[in-house]
Amino acid sequence: MSDQTANDGGEQATALVTGAASGIGQAVARQLKSQGWRVTGIDRAPVGKPDADGTDHIIADLADPDDCARVCRTIRGRRWTALVHAAGIMRSDAHADTWRSGGVELWSIHVAAAARLVDAIADTMPDRRGRIVLISSRAARGRAGRMLYAASKAAMDGLALSLAQDLVARGITVNVVAPGATDTPMLADPQRGDAPVALPPLGRLVDASEIAATVGFLLGVDAGAITGQTLYQCAGASLTMPGAAFGKRVHANREDV
Numbered sequence: 001m002s003d004q005t006a007n008d009g010g011e012q013a014t015a016l017v018t019g020a021a022s023g024i025g026q027a028v029a030r031q032l033k034s035q036g037w038r039v040t041g042i043d044r045a046p047v048g049k050p051d052a053d054g055t056d057h058i059i060a061d062l063a064d065p066d067d068c069a070r071v072c073r074t075i076r077g078r079r080w081t082a083l084v085h086a087a088g089i090m091r092s093d094a095h096a097d098t099w100r101s102g103g104v105e106l107w108s109i110h111v112a113a114a115a116r117l118v119d120a121i122a123d124t125m126p127d128r129r130g131r132i133v134l135i136s137s138r139a140a141r142g143r144a145g146r147m148l149y150a151a152s153k154a155a156m157d158g159l160a161l162s163l164a165q166d167l168v169a170r171g172i173t174v175n176v177v178a179p180g181a182t183d184t185p186m187l188a189d190p191q192r193g194d195a196p197v198a199l200p201p202l203g204r205l206v207d208a209s210e211i212a213a214t215v216g217f218l219l220g221v222d223a224g225a226i227t228g229q230t231l232y233q234c235a236g237a238s239l240t241m242p243g244a245a246f247g248k249r250v251h252a253n254r255e256d257v
Contacts (some may be wrong), residue, residue, distance in 0.1 A: 006036030007221075008081040008126055014038045015219065016080050016121065018062060018113070019087035021045040024135055024179065024208045028084050031212035032219070042071060042087065062087050062113035063105045072120035080121045082131040082219045085114045091149055106152040110136075111159060118163060128171035131219040134160050135211070136178040138232055153178075157230050164228035173227035175218050180237040181205050206233060 006013045015032050019025030020041025029039045044061040058074060060067045087109055114134055122130075136156040139146055157176055164174040181199075199205070214233055217223055232238045 006032070008079075008129055012036065012038050013081040013129075013219075014040070014079065015082040015084060016040050016042065016075060016117070017084045017086060018042045018117070019085075019135075020057070023086070024211050025084070025086035027208035027212035028086055028215050031209070031216045032084075035216055037081075037219075040075075062117075063089070063109040065108065065112070068108075068113050068116055072116055075117070076120045077124065078121070079124050079126070081126060081129060082133070083117060083121060084133045084135070084215055084219070085117065086135040087113065088135065088137075103148045103152075106148050107155070110152040111155045114156065115159060122167065122172070125170075125172055128224070129221070130167070130170070130172035131223075132160075132163065132167075132172065132174040133215050133218050134174075134176045135215075136176045136230065138178050138180045138237055141238075160230070161228050168227060171224070173218070173224065175223075175226060175228070176230040177211060177214055177218070178230055178232045179206050179211050180233070 008014070013036070015029075015037045017025055017029045017032070017039055018041075020029045020039070021043035022045070025041070025043065029041050032039050038056075040056040040058065042058045042060055042062065044059065046057065046059060058071055060071045062068050062071065089106065089109055091106055118132060134156045137149075137153040139150045139153055141150075141154075157178075160174050160176045167174060211233055214231065218226065218231075
């Protein structure tokens with residue numbers, strides 16, 4: 001067990017990771033397990049069976065308020081060193097039923113679930129060691145055809161900054177990692193719409209393991225002075241406006257996830 005990443009007052013550090021069955025959440029769970037954390041994953045799909053290395057799972061749809069409330073009752077009162085909220089869905093405006101169920105679903109899983117989970121566990125998180133990381137998206141800066149998705153992701157920045165201010169006196173840090181286009185199953189989701197995925201300036205998609213490594217650092221003791229920040233990990237997509245030249249032209253339909 002690494003003293004720098006997975007120690008909580010001499011005990012094994014515990015992390016709650018949402019969206020842990022696939023994509024970024026799965027990569028984060030694996031990263032933390034490799035660093036000696038005990039991980040509990042939450043996902044609406046089965047995460048896996050509890051095993052000897054300290055993996056546990058809760059099956060729940062965090063977009064469902066009743067299911068989210070059930071999860072909060074389950075986790076409340078237990079000591080958690082960290083929360084990583086990586087659960088998320090992509091809905092293009094065409095598939096989000098605009099102001100009705102789709103928009104509510106996006107808000108529920110990206111924002112409301114994050115707030116409710118923090119409310120359930122913050123009181124028992126260790127002072128000067130507790131860590132919260134929300135996985136947002138570079139699309140939070142705006143994306144044509146994704147206004148509801150972008151708005152729900154942008155709200156995560158405001159949520160994190162507010163939580164950071166609320167918890168700073170206890171030394172609990174709250175940060176956001178905002179990936180660009182990442183090689184995950186979400187890229188194949190038909191409800192994304194038909195916009196093509198264009199490569200960012202670095203010429204490749206972000207790998208989920210790279211996001212997980214960043215999260216692993218932010219959860220460690222060496223990141224104890226970082227709070228209230230949003231880190232864009234987007235393979236250069238944030239360098240300039242779409243359409244600028246980077247040795248070759250980047251088309252304006254660049255896709256962010």
